[in-house]
Amino acid sequence: MALLEVQDLRVSFDTPDGTVRAVRGLSFSVDRGQTLAVVGESGSGKSVATQTITGLTRGAQISGTAYFEGTDLISADAATLRRLRGAEIGMIFQDPLSSLHPHYRIGWQIVEMIQAHDHEISKRAARRRAADLLTLVGIPRAAERIDDYPHQFSGGMRQRVMIAMAMALDPALLIADEPTTALDVTVQAQVLNVMRRLQEEFGTAIILITHDLGVVAEMSDEVIVMYAGAMMERAPRRDIFYRNHHPYTQGLLASLPAQSGKRLTPIAGSPPSLINLPKGCPFAARCPHVFDRCRVETPPATDVQGDPRHQSACWLDHNVTEAVAS
Ligand SMILES: Nc1ncnc2c1ncn2[C@@H]1O[C@H](COP(=O)(O)OP(=O)(O)OP(=O)(O)O)[C@@H](O)[C@H]1O
Ligand code: SF4
Ligand SMILES: [Mg+2]
Numbered sequence: 001m002a003l004l005e006v007q008d009l010r011v012s013f014d015t016p017d018g019t020v021r022a023v024r025g026l027s028f029s030v031d032r033g034q035t036l037a038v039v040g041e042s043g044s045g046k047s048v049a050t051q052t053i054t055g056l057t058r059g060a061q062i063s064g065t066a067y068f069e070g071t072d073l074i075s076a077d078a079a080t081l082r083r084l085r086g087a088e089i090g091m092i093f094q095d096p097l098s099s100l101h102p103h104y105r106i107g108w109q110i111v112e113m114i115q116a117h118d119h120e121i122s123k124r125a126a127r128r129r130a131a132d133l134l135t136l137v138g139i140p141r142a143a144e145r146i147d148d149y150p151h152q153f154s155g156g157m158r159q160r161v162m163i164a165m166a167m168a169l170d171p172a173l174l175i176a177d178e179p180t181t182a183l184d185v186t187v188q189a190q191v192l193n194v195m196r197r198l199q200e201e202f203g204t205a206i207i208l209i210t211h212d213l214g215v216v217a218e219m220s221d222e223v224i225v226m227y228a229g230a231m232m233e234r235a236p237r238r239d240i241f242y243r244n245h246h247p248y249t250q251g252l253l254a255s256l257p258a259q260s261g262k263r264l265t266p267i268a269g270s271p272p273s274l275i276n277l278p279k280g281c282p283f284a285a286r287c288p289h290v291f292d293r294c295r296v297e298t299p300p301a302t303d304v305q306g307d308p309r310h311q312s313a314c315w316l317d318h319n320v321t322e323a324v325a326s
Contacts (some may be wrong), residue, residue, distance in 0.1 A: 002029035003172055003205050004053075009064035009074075011045070011052050018275040022048040024229040026064075027301075030173065032180050035199070037205040037216040037237075040226035041254065043271060046209045051227075054089055055081035069172065087117040088129075090166030096158040096177040099165075100150040106161050107131070107146030114168050133164040136201075137194050156187035160194055167198055174199075177209045192219060213256045217241065222309075225249045228271050231301055235310040243321040245304045245312035247287045248301040250322060281314065289316060 011023040023045040030036045037251045038046045051057050053073050066073040069088070071080065077263060085091070093099055101109060114121060121129075127146070134142035137160040152160060176195065180188040192215065199206060203233055208219055216223055216237065223240040225233045225248060233246035244250060251267040269286040272278055278285065281294040285313035293315050301311040304318050312318065 003032045004030040004066065004207075006049075006053065006066045007064055009052065009066065010058060010062070011048050012061045013059065015275075020274045021277060022053065022060075022229050022274060026226075026229075026231055028224055028231070028234065029054070030205045030207060032172065032205050033199070033203045034221045035219050036209055037220035037223045038207060038209045039211070039213065039216055039223060040232075041267075041271060042211070043274070044226040045229040046226055047177055050177060050207060050209060052200050054085055054091065054175065082189070083117070086113060086171070087169045088171050088173065089130060090169070090171035090174045092159070092162045092166045092174070092176045092179050094181050096155075096162040096184060097150060097160060099290050100158065102150055104155075106134075106135055110146075110161075110165050110168055112135075113165055117169050129168070130164070133168055134161065136198065137167075138166045138190070139164075147307045154187075156183050156191060156285055159183065159187075163191070163194055163198065167202065167204070169195070171204060173205045173207065174288075175207045175209075178211070179208070180215065181211065188215075195219070202318045213252060225252065227278065229274060230282060231311075231313060232283065233310075233312045233314075234301070235304070239304075239307075239310050240322075243304075243310075245310070245316070245318065245321050246283075247289050248315045249312075251286070282312075291315070 007027050009023055009026040012031055013020045013022060026049055031118065031312060040046055040165040052060065052062055062074060064074060073081065099182060107127060107130050110133065111123060111126040113127060114126040131142050131146050134146060139145055139157060140158055153161060174294065180191050183191060195206065196219065198204065210216060220237045222236055224231055225246065227248050232248045233244060254265045255267060267286055273283055280296050284290045284294045299315045300311045302318060304310040304312050304321060
């Protein structure tokens, strides 16, 4: 059984303008030790989906299931979720300052976190573990820097501290929401390396949310492409890059700046309103292959070339894939 199995997750928010359907029928699973990348333009529901799983969306209407080691996170009570968050599911976000308290020394924060979940451990042992973790994520002179405050670290170093904190209790799953977006390219590569090393050492599964297909290429085993709250395509990494099916996936790849010799071509237009979604395929207004049926019926996610690991929600022939690189 997969470590995390999400089925038909739906999340909406009532607002004065109407109901925002942020996540619409999302299903996916993550295996132990594997990295699942979630990609898609801004507003596609990546953060709402993962925050909902960890009980962090307030005031939302939620349905579906998310089984994590036998517990349905969607129907779990607040105390269960609090226990799982941190101990079993670690989280890191784009901005470490939003998760690190500015007024407390980072060592103290990590020790608090360890002791909140492990009532047996002594302060001394927890502090030693915190220093070890900081060394592990590559903080130089960790034994001294453990008493520094968050603002005394650079952006990249702060992100390493966040990773140390998220990994402090050896969680089975790490959710990383744009962990390197705010960092420059060199620092980004270093931080990704740290994540990968820890993953190998602890066998952690990772859900990695990113805008950056370069990061996807480097880090992921499997990829979900989201658009307007729904999954457009899901496949093992290689298939996303070389045997993709969905026109939206192809659009994202064509807008990837790193493609050698090719000019960056952003997808024209913008995503639909999540309050008044059009009938049919949500991508229809921007799709170069759109045809009549697309505007009437919503395509369900179905297997591509008979492979259940590769699914696409598009009416185009599922026996044909398109290598964008060609
Ligand atoms: N509390 C809320 N109330 C109303 N709408 C919300 C709320 N939280 C999120 N949304 C809406 O849900 C949609 C999905 O947001 P989400 O943050 O998941 O996008 P995202 O894919 O993570 O985007 P980004 O790449 O910019 O982080 C957006 O349209 C957003 O405005
Ligand atoms: S269903 Fe139609 S509009 Fe939607 S992605 Fe496929 S071809 Fe394009
Ligand atoms: Mg987000």
